[in-house]
Amino acid sequence: MDNKREHNRTPLKVQLRxxxxxxxxxxVTTRDISDSGVFVVIDDAQRLLQIGERVSxxxxxxxxxAPVVQMEVVRFEPSGVALIFQRD
Numbered sequence: 001m002d003n004k005r006e007h008n009r010t011p012l013k014v015q016l017r018x019x020x021x022x023x024x025x026x027x028v029t030t031r032d033i034s035d036s037g038v039f040v041v042i043d044d045a046q047r048l049l050q051i052g053e054r055v056s057x058x059x060x061x062x063x064x065x066a067p068v069v070q071m072e073v074v075r076f077e078p079s080g081v082a083l084i085f086q087r088d
Contacts (some may be wrong), residue, residue: 007034015060037084
């Protein structure tokens with residue numbers, strides 16, 4: 001399979017709080033991150049997200065409060081969900 005990604009992925013395992021407008025908050029773990037988005041590990045019980053939905057996310061457990069970023073669901077895999085950062 002040919003990898004045509006514009007941005008390189010960097011492995012990163014941190015806790016991410018996702019805020020969904022209908023389903024509320026869920027805590028997930030990231031697998032990797034790039035300049036354009038993040039992949040999160042999410043189990044089937046939390047698979048409430050749909051392609052195209054917008055959510056907000058904030059990294060947890062840092063010594064300072066992380067910024068809240070807007071993201072859009074773009075892809076599902078058996079192990080989780082790919083989210084792309086929304087830049088206004």
